[in-house]
Amino acid sequence: MSSFVFFFIPTLIFLGLVLPLWLALYYASKWRTSKGLSEEEKQTLDAAMVEIQRLESRIETLETILDAEQPDWHTKNSAE
Structure with a gap:
């Protein structure tokens, strides 16, 4: 016992x-x-951020070109 x-x-x-x-x-x-986040997820996120910055820069350039060629393009599109 x-x-x-x-x-x-x-x-x-x-x-x-x-x-x-x-x-x-x-x-x-x-x-x-x-x-x-894992290392692979961090790398993917960094690559996406670089792509976003590139696209933002491109949009700003396009808006600058549109402002030079048609100054009232923004007011026309926002009224619709």
């Missing part, structure tokens, strides 16, 4: 206290590390 109690009580304490805490901390740390 004493050997049964000798193994049963530590096993019960481990399963009741240590294991749940261990699992909770393990998955909390996994969640924290996966919360950010």
